[in-house]
Amino acid sequence: MFQIIPAITNRRIIKKIPDLKALVDYVKSTEREEYPLIEQARESGKGSKEYDQIKKHQLPCVAINFNYTNNYIKGDNIDNPTGYLYIDIDNYETININKTYVCACWKSLSNNGYHIIVKVKGLTKDNYKEATKIIAESLDCPYDSAAISIDRITVLPYDPEAYYNNNTEVFDISYLNTTVAQEKVKEEKSIESIEKKFHSTNKEESLSLGYNYNGKNIINHKIRYDNLEEKKSTISIVYDEEGVCDLGENKLSYIQVFIPVKGKIPKGNRNSILSAITQTLIALNKNSPRNIIEKKIFTINEQKMQEPLPAQEVKQIIDKAYKNKDKLKLSPNNSKRFFFDESLHLTKEQKLSLVGIRMGRCRKEATREMILKVLEKWDEKEFGKITLIKMEPLVGKKKSCISNHLKEMGIDLKNPETYFKAI
Numbered sequence: 001m002f003q004i005i006p007a008i009t010n011r012r013i014i015k016k017i018p019d020l021k022a023l024v025d026y027v028k029s030t031e032r033e034e035y036p037l038i039e040q041a042r043e044s045g046k047g048s049k050e051y052d053q054i055k056k057h058q059l060p061c062v063a064i065n066f067n068y069t070n071n072y073i074k075g076d077n078i079d080n081p082t083g084y085l086y087i088d089i090d091n092y093e094t095i096n097i098n099k100t101y102v103c104a105c106w107k108s109l110s111n112n113g114y115h116i117i118v119k120v121k122g123l124t125k126d127n128y129k130e131a132t133k134i135i136a137e138s139l140d141c142p143y144d145s146a147a148i149s150i151d152r153i154t155v156l157p158y159d160p161e162a163y164y165n166n167n168t169e170v171f172d173i174s175y176l177n178t179t180v181a182q183e184k185v186k187e188e189k190s191i192e193s194i195e196k197k198f199h200s201t202n203k204e205e206s207l208s209l210g211y212n213y214n215g216k217n218i219i220n221h222k223i224r225y226d227n228l229e230e231k232k233s234t235i236s237i238v239y240d241e242e243g244v245c246d247l248g249e250n251k252l253s254y255i256q257v258f259i260p261v262k263g264k265i266p267k268g269n270r271n272s273i274l275s276a277i278t279q280t281l282i283a284l285n286k287n288s289p290r291n292i293i294e295k296k297i298f299t300i301n302e303q304k305m306q307e308p309l310p311a312q313e314v315k316q317i318i319d320k321a322y323k324n325k326d327k328l329k330l331s332p333n334n335s336k337r338f339f340f341d342e343s344l345h346l347t348k349e350q351k352l353s354l355v356g357i358r359m360g361r362c363r364k365e366a367t368r369e370m371i372l373k374v375l376e377k378w379d380e381k382e383f384g385k386i387t388l389i390k391m392e393p394l395v396g397k398k399k400s401c402i403s404n405h406l407k408e409m410g411i412d413l414k415n416p417e418t419y420f421k422a423i
Contacts, residue, residue, distance in 0.1 A: 002082060003063050003073065005153065008056045011073040020084065020104055020117065023062065024164040027106050027156060030396055034059055038109065038158045040398045042363070046110040055109060061153040064117060065128065068151075075151045081123040085171070086154060087136050089114040100258060100276055100333065101139060101169050106162035109155050111359065116141060121268070122174030125150045131173045134306075137263025138171075172268025223296060224284040226256040228336065243341035244354050248362075253332035257281055264306035271309065271317070274301060278321045283328040294318055368405055370395050375416045386413060 002017045017023045026032065037054050044050040064086035068077040084103070090113040104117040118139070123131055132148050231254045237245050257280045265273050278297050285293055297318055301308050321328075338355055340346050346354070374394045378386050388399035395402055406412075411419045 001067065003067055004156075005061050005063075005073055007058060008061055008153065008155065010057075011153070013068065013071045013073065014060075017062070021164055021166065024104050024106070024162050027159055027162045030158070030160075032158070035158055035396060036392060036398060039396055040401065041109060042111055043397070043401045046112065051110075055155055059109070059155050059157075061155050063151075063153050065123065065152060066125070066150065073151055073153060075125070075149075078125050078150060081120070083119060083121070083123075084117050085120045085123060085132065085135060086152065087116040087118070087132065087139075087141055088154065089116060089141055100273070101171070102163070103166060103168045104162070104164050106159035107157060109157040111363075112356070115154055115157075119168060119170040121170050121172045127173060131171075134173065134263055134266060135171050138260045138265055139258075169269060169272055171266065173266055174268070223281070223288065223292065225259075225281075226254055226334070227284060228252070228254045228256070230254075232339070237339055239339075239341045242354055243344040243346060244358065245339040245341075246358050247337050247339075251335040251337045253335045255280065255284065255330050255332055256334040257284065258333075259300060260304060265304055266306050270305050270307075271313065274305075274309065274314065275317050275321070278317050279328055280330060282321050282325055283330050286325065290322065364405075367395065367397060367401070368409060371402060371405055371409075371411075375411070376420070378416075386416070388413070 001019070002023055003013045004015045004017060005011050006014055017026060029035070037058050041051045041054040041059075044054075063073050064082065064084055066081055067079045068074070069079045070077050088108075090108075101118055102116055103119055106115055107113070108115055116139075118135060120131065120135070128150055129148050231252055235247075235252060239245050257277055259277060274297070277300060281293055281296065298311070298314060301314050338351075338358075340351055340354075371391070374391055375386070380386065383390065388402055391402055392399055397405075409419070
């Protein structure tokens, strides 16, 4: 159950949403009373006075992590955890969702960030901050560390592509509740750790092993961590003048091994996560020598687990996966919409900017398509003379926004048929 409040500035609980699926359905709905305000805020842009006014005073918010007593959301009123943890990601137009662990995800109000939700066990107000850090780093999420407080709420935006999957792993962070664990956390914070970065992108890793396999010297053998390049070769990639290929709604689906770049995988999740990693690695590298894959899996166990699994348990995981090697049929767990011309050597910031521009164009085109659809199907005998006010609920935009689009499109609302005759 999730508790809803009227706005950031009014934390009085006004209603409850029964479960996560219902919450995701709410985020995807255009029937909500506040939907036009969300579009108005997005049209105004983050940082504008109108955006801030709408966000702070006019849009409902939800508490994801805990439920609260006394009909009011504040730290002193924490009652019990919901079984979920919310992570806020800012300044990212697109992200790769780890579908093994993320049970819900949607775009933020600004359209320049994401809200991610995972299942958790053992969350308390005392371990909440440390749990958020551990889980975010395990998922390799660039989370907003400033957006962590026990009475944290988040605005409910609109996202027609909001993601939901109830069949995900549960992060068990109960171990953080023990005195030993709390002391360990303090100790770890005082030690600067140097971690080797594992690939979780569409790259291959070269291993210089220098030993023989079936009489052949293995030098720089490459392990695949995804089949993106293979899938990419099956479609036509055409770059525009800025070096961008936008596949739009026809995103390219592929399989990817998710190994956290930062952080450690906590107890309670080690076996299931390592099993998933092992199965995916083997499926992507069926023709690779087994001892190379085994070496990688044992390395992951040693370096990425908060406490490594016993060697015998790791061996059992590997043996089971190889026994079923020919039966492994993995479904795509990731997708990619944008591709960039590598010869241009674009920086991360340049890529984000180019994606943002194109996403803005898509929203603009969608709005104009809706305006044209309303104008084409308008029945004056049934609805009377068409006006901006009448168009608002149908287009889902404020009349000022609709008016601006009409002007740019050269459409006179008094005589819209002239536009259609011209085209």
